[in-house]
Amino acid sequence: MTVQFTINGVKVEAQKGESVIEVARRYGFEIPSLCHHQAVTPYGACRVCLVEIVKGGRKKLTTSCNYEVLDGIEVVTDSEAIHKHRAMVLELILAEAPDAEPVKKLAAQYGVNVSRFERSDTEMAQERHDCIMCGLCVRVCTEIVEVNALAFNGRGYNRGVGGPYLEAPQSCIACGACAWVCPTDCIGFVEEDGMRKVLKWDRELPMEKDENGRPIAPKFQLHYFKEKFGLPADIYKKAPGSR
Amino acid sequence: MEKLNVFASRLLPTEDFVCSGHRACQGCAEVLAMRMVHKELGRNTIAASATGCMEIITSPYPESAWRIPWIHVAFENPASVISGVEAGYKALMRKGRYPKRKINFVGYGGDGATADIGLQFVSGAMERGHDMIYVCYDNEAYMNTGIQRSSATPFGASTTTSPAGKVSIGQQTWKKNVPEIMAAHNIPYVATVSPSYPFDLHRKVRKAADVEGPAYLHVYSACPTGWRMRPELAVQIGRLAVETGVFPLYEVENGKYTITQSVPEFRALRDYLKPQGRFRHLTDDVIDDIEVRLRAEYRRLEAKVRMTHEEEV
Numbered sequence: 001m002t003v004q005f006t007i008n009g010v011k012v013e014a015q016k017g018e019s020v021i022e023v024a025r026r027y028g029f030e031i032p033s034l035c036h037h038q039a040v041t042p043y044g045a046c047r048v049c050l051v052e053i054v055k056g057g058r059k060k061l062t063t064s065c066n067y068e069v070l071d072g073i074e075v076v077t078d079s080e081a082i083h084k085h086r087a088m089v090l091e092l093i094l095a096e097a098p099d100a101e102p103v104k105k106l107a108a109q110y111g112v113n114v115s116r117f118e119r120s121d122t123e124m125a126q127e128r129h130d131c132i133m134c135g136l137c138v139r140v141c142t143e144i145v146e147v148n149a150l151a152f153n154g155r156g157y158n159r160g161v162g163g164p165y166l167e168a169p170q171s172c173i174a175c176g177a178c179a180w181v182c183p184t185d186c187i188g189f190v191e192e193d194g195m196r197k198v199l200k201w202d203r204e205l206p207m208e209k210d211e212n213g214r215p216i217a218p219k220f221q222l223h224y225f226k227e228k229f230g231l232p233a234d235i236y237k238k239a240p241g242s243r
Numbered sequence: 244m245e246k247l248n249v250f251a252s253r254l255l256p257t258e259d260f261v262c263s264g265h266r267a268c269q270g271c272a273e274v275l276a277m278r279m280v281h282k283e284l285g286r287n288t289i290a291a292s293a294t295g296c297m298e299i300i301t302s303p304y305p306e307s308a309w310r311i312p313w314i315h316v317a318f319e320n321p322a323s324v325i326s327g328v329e330a331g332y333k334a335l336m337r338k339g340r341y342p343k344r345k346i347n348f349v350g351y352g353g354d355g356a357t358a359d360i361g362l363q364f365v366s367g368a369m370e371r372g373h374d375m376i377y378v379c380y381d382n383e384a385y386m387n388t389g390i391q392r393s394s395a396t397p398f399g400a401s402t403t404t405s406p407a408g409k410v411s412i413g414q415q416t417w418k419k420n421v422p423e424i425m426a427a428h429n430i431p432y433v434a435t436v437s438p439s440y441p442f443d444l445h446r447k448v449r450k451a452a453d454v455e456g457p458a459y460l461h462v463y464s465a466c467p468t469g470w471r472m473r474p475e476l477a478v479q480i481g482r483l484a485v486e487t488g489v490f491p492l493y494e495v496e497n498g499k500y501t502i503t504q505s506v507p508e509f510r511a512l513r514d515y516l517k518p519q520g521r522f523r524h525l526t527d528d529v530i531d532d533i534e535v536r537l538r539a540e541y542r543r544l545e546a547k548v549r550m551t552h553e554e555e556v
Binding site: 025026028030037038039105140144145175176177180181225 | 249250251253254256257258286287344345442453
């Protein structure tokens with residue numbers, strides 16, 4: 001079923017169930033966002049994707065990533081009010097993640113170079129480092145990788161992302177999807193001395209080697225693949241190309 | 244970054260701007276690389292194309308595989324044209340006649356258009372400091388016109404204008420190091436990429452787009468037709484090229500070198516040469532000579548990495 005509405009005065013068409021941000025981006029309107037990814041369910045954590053939506057004569061500011069398209073709504077993606085609110089939101093995010101390049105860059109576009117706010121000085125804030133609690137890693141781990149290694153822990157200013165009780169998550173296969181998707185690059189993913197390490201979660205796994213002695217991937221991860229897809233037990237012993 | 248395949252691959256952009264139906268050969272890694280580059284750059288992109296495979300296959304009259312504004316210009320000047328487009332948009336935005344927004348300006352050409360015919364034009368665009376990306380899809384010869392040698396053809400490769408036979412071993416000169424020439428312009432970003440390492444490619448394209456000023460990407464593009472190899476090996480040969488040290492993946496950010504795909508232990512060069520018919524005539528002593536030179540070049544690259552990282556301290 002198609003839905004018709006306008007974005008910045010331009011008539012657009014979308015499928016029912018799509019979110020405003022996806023339709024807007026498809027038509028070439030730019031909406032900044034830190035916590036949205038097309039592959040996972042929207043979460044509305046970063047609040048940077050604010051837009052104005054006029055519905056039934058009433059105007060309201062709302063996040064476009066988790067707003068489903070409706071017939072006859074009018075969407076405005078940039079105005080003075082939106083600019084002001086986005087700048088404020090980015091200033092708050094910048095206070096939590098002062099070293100994250102993507103955040104700095106986006107904030108600078110909205111005229112925010114230094115945050116007036118202080119970073120909370122709890123132990124948890126140190127632990128979080130540049131994490132902005134967007135939850136992308138958690139969603140990817142649950143929906144795409146399906147191992148549920150990560151979750152939010154704690155409440156309020158003690159909230160953080162990690163394994164259960166903030167210890168190294170035992171079901172993590174060190175696939176690195178979280179490190180790839182992280183908007184602030186704060187997770188860290190390295191391979192050295194035959195070990196695969198995901199730094200933020202303190203997860204270290206030994207690597208399996210193929211017949212030529214070249215590391216392929218962590219043993220635990222390959223075991224997970226073999227179980228999940230019913231692969232032969234010796235498949236990863238062979239070198240790529242001869243499997 | 245590269246080992247995080249399987250799941251992270253589902254998080255890559257899904258929208259294609261070089262769409263299917265183009266006329267590339269079976270197993271063409273060049274169009275694969277171009278698809279990935281444009282996936283990452285997204286919708287707000289304007290491209291200028293030199294004459295070459297990627298122009299021919301995407302725009303046979305009256306069709307087009309492009310979903311973004313695209314122009315084909317002469318062999319030598321995509322860099323000049325795209326720098327003009329960039330300057331034009333900049334002026335319009337300054338005068339308020341076009342809304343201020345981030346647009347990616349991409350000029351691209353093959354190795355012939357970049358290393359031979361268009362070298363001075365690319366050099367000029369890089370020197371003038373336009374906010375643009377130049378992408379060289381390097382398939383190591385003029386494949387489009389029938390596999391003639393270019394200055395980017397590697398030593399020993401047999402092509403139609405450097406044929407191997409009784410008196411010649413094929414290409415007699417060493418491959419021109421274009422990324423190094425571009426790095427010498429002191430531009431903010433230079434990188435070598437390969438479609439066999441897709442995450443590395445996506446990350447580098449993003450960096451090149453985000454950087455203020457000119458960026459240069461040198462793409463290793465396997466060509467099964469011209470390299471005389473089986474089409475299904477196109478991706479694997481890209482991996483072998485990195486693992487044997489033929490095509491190291493590195494980036495130069497403001498003069499600072501980083502090897503992005505480190506190779507702890509090189510594979511034997513023969514593994515790379517053997518599947519390719521263009522190298523089939525090479526004798527063992529020639530291969531050893533090539534290997535010695537490749538290792539020396541890699542050591543020089545490593546020395547640059549060390550040197551430029553020390554300077555910072």
